[in-house]
Amino acid sequence: MKKKSDFLRNRTTIIVVSFFAFLTLALFILDYTSLFSTKYDSIADAKEKTENKVEAKVEPKKLLDFADYDQRMLALATASSTISVEILADVSATTTGTSTASSTVPSKPKKVPLWPAKAVYPNVDAILPFKRIVAYYGNFLSTKMGVLGQYPAPEMLTKLKAEVKKWEAADPTTPVMPAIDYIAVTAQGSAGADGKYRARMSDEQIDKAIDLAGQVNGIVFLEIQAGLSTLSSEIPALEKYLKMPQVHLALDPEFYMQRSGSAPGRVIGTMDASDVNWAANYLANLVRENNLPPKILIVHRFTSAMVTNAENIKPLSEVQIIMDMDGWGSPARKNTTYTKIVATEPVQFTGFKLFYKNDILPPSPGMMSMEEILKLKPRPIFIQYQ
Numbered sequence: 001m002k003k004k005s006d007f008l009r010n011r012t013t014i015i016v017v018s019f020f021a022f023l024t025l026a027l028f029i030l031d032y033t034s035l036f037s038t039k040y041d042s043i044a045d046a047k048e049k050t051e052n053k054v055e056a057k058v059e060p061k062k063l064l065d066f067a068d069y070d071q072r073m074l075a076l077a078t079a080s081s082t083i084s085v086e087i088l089a090d091v092s093a094t095t096t097g098t099s100t101a102s103s104t105v106p107s108k109p110k111k112v113p114l115w116p117a118k119a120v121y122p123n124v125d126a127i128l129p130f131k132r133i134v135a136y137y138g139n140f141l142s143t144k145m146g147v148l149g150q151y152p153a154p155e156m157l158t159k160l161k162a163e164v165k166k167w168e169a170a171d172p173t174t175p176v177m178p179a180i181d182y183i184a185v186t187a188q189g190s191a192g193a194d195g196k197y198r199a200r201m202s203d204e205q206i207d208k209a210i211d212l213a214g215q216v217n218g219i220v221f222l223e224i225q226a227g228l229s230t231l232s233s234e235i236p237a238l239e240k241y242l243k244m245p246q247v248h249l250a251l252d253p254e255f256y257m258q259r260s261g262s263a264p265g266r267v268i269g270t271m272d273a274s275d276v277n278w279a280a281n282y283l284a285n286l287v288r289e290n291n292l293p294p295k296i297l298i299v300h301r302f303t304s305a306m307v308t309n310a311e312n313i314k315p316l317s318e319v320q321i322i323m324d325m326d327g328w329g330s331p332a333r334k335n336t337t338y339t340k341i342v343a344t345e346p347v348q349f350t351g352f353k354l355f356y357k358n359d360i361l362p363p364s365p366g367m368m369s370m371e372e373i374l375k376l377k378p379r380p381i382f383i384q385y386q
Contacts, residue, residue, distance in 0.1 A: 064124045072129040075173070076349075076379045077115035115378045117346035119315040125293035127177060127219070128320045128349055129381055133296075134167050135179035135221060136160045137353075137386045139186060140205055146386040147356065148182060148209075157216055163385065164216075170370040174381075178218035181298075181384060182209035185234050187225035187255035187264035197227030197263050198234075198255075206241060213246065220247045221298060225255035227264050231279055242283065243290050250298035251279060253306040254326070270305055273312035280319045287318035295319050298351060298382065302327035302337055307345075315348040322382045324351030330364035331372060338376060351382030358386075 127133065136156060138146025147156060164176045184201045191197055206222065213220045222241060224234050231251070241247045253271035255264040276299055283295040297319050301307050307323070315321045323345070327337045334352075342350050352373055359367040373380060 062124050064121060064126065066121065069121065069129065072174075073116040076129055076381060077113075078377050078379070114344070114346050117348050119321075119348045120317050122294045122320055123287075123317050126320060127294070127296060128322075130175070131177040132167060132171065132174045133177045133179050133219070133382045134160070134164050135181040135382070135384045136163075137181040137183075137223075137384050139183040139201070140208060141201075142186075145183060145186070148180065153208075153212055157212060161216060167370060167383065171374055178213070178216045179221060180209045180213040180218060181221040181223055181250060182206065183225060184209075184222040184238060185224045185226060185229075187227045187252075189263065189265060191228075191263070196229040197257065198225060198229050200234075200237065206238075210241070210244070210247065218246075219296075221250045221296070222247060223250040223252060225252045225264065226258070227255060228257050228261070230258060231256075231275055235279060235282055239286070242286055242295070243292070245292050248296040248298075249279065249283060250300070250324075251276065252300045252326075254300060254302075268303060268306060271299070271307055273307070273309040276307070276313050276321070280314065280316055280321065284316045284318035292318075296322060298322045298324050299347075300324050300326040300353075301341060304341060310345045310347060313347045320349065321347050322349045322351045323347045324353060324382060324384060325380075326353045328353075328355040328358035330359075331366075331368045333364075334359070334368060335372075335376070343377065349382065350376075350378055350380045351384060352376070352380035353384045353386060355386050 122128070136147050136159075138148030138150070140149050142149045147159070150156075151159065160178055164178050167176045182201075182205075184206055186199050186201070188197050188199050192199065209222075210220050220241075222238050224231070224238075226234050235242070235249070238249075242249060251271065254269050256269040256271045256275070257264050257267075259270050259272075260267055276297070280297055283297060286292065287295055295318065299307060299313075299321065301323055302325065307313075310323070313321060323342050325334070325338045325342045327334060329337075338350075338352065354367055356367070373383070
């Protein structure tokens with residue numbers, strides 16, 4: 001009886017041990033399968049990532065279309081755009097008030113091509129000369145400084161989009177980029193607390209300009225009328241905005257009074273090539289440090305003295321420079337100013353400013369047409385409306 005009891009007890013033990021052994025084996029197999037599956041998935045994921053990485057490495061680097069750039073620069077200049085040494089001498093005598101002895105002018109002056117201007121190629125993603133920029137100018141707090149302050153924002157944007165379409169129709173070969181040209185630092189008639197004769201606009205106002213440009217898929221220019229302040233004070237104050245890829249810079253020498261020491265509005269200010277180059281180099285550093293597309297720097301001009309030593313202005317791969325003809329008046333007067341002041345001193349690109357109100361004042365027959373502007377040599381790539 002005892003043997004039978006021992007047998008049963010041993011059999012029960014064997015069954016229990018076998019059960020647990022089987023359970024352990026089953027769990028081991030399940031865990032191994034899971035481990036193998038996880039390992040396989042990890043290998044598959046790693047392989048996929050490696051393949052993607054390889055594909056990313058072999059993706060061709062984006063490059064500037066040099067052929068298209070050259071072709072467009074020639075189209076702006078026009079193949080026959082040459083100005084003789086004799087004409088340049090006459091222009092110099094007229095615009096600077098100096099005389100040129102006739103003996104210094106060759107009897108058969110050699111034709112000197114001025115355009116395209118000699119400048120470095122821009123970095124990839126440059127806007128110019130691949131697109132023409134059409135900008136609306138002004139300040140939201142003033143109805144007298146341009147269209148930005150004359151109309152409610154929706155109406156102003158509707159007008160801007162209409163001008164863009166007209167320019168696209170006038171020159172179908174050149175796409176048009178809309179822009180908001182906002183005076184972020186405005187010259188003042190009074191000295192102000194710091195004696196600088198300028199007022200800085202609030203972040204709220206600048207943010208509004210950026211938002212409006214975004215509504216038309218456009219870019220922004222922040223304009224500086226520095227008064228008795230300096231570019232080295234005003235430009236860094238706008239740095240957080242200039243770090244944005246869609247924000248560019250414009251300088252107005254008319255209200256740069258550092259050299260004269262006068263209050264703005266009493267005499268026309270002046271800016272030297274060294275000032276423009278300082279601004280360009282500042283922008284270039286921002287482009288390099290923040291991996292940005294090239295910036296555009298606009299310089300306004302309607303007299304020779306407004307920009308001295310213009311031949312020393314240096315466009316950079318990171319910064320494209322536009323000399324913008326800023327005078328108002330009849331078409332004949334504007335044509336003359338453009339030819340004598342802007343076209344004879346090449347920098348890189350040219351711009352042309354149109355005044356909705358002042359350009360039609362008597363005795364002017366009316367504002368210049370797009371067709372007339374496109375006949376200018378070189379053709380302006382930047383059009384600004386005030």
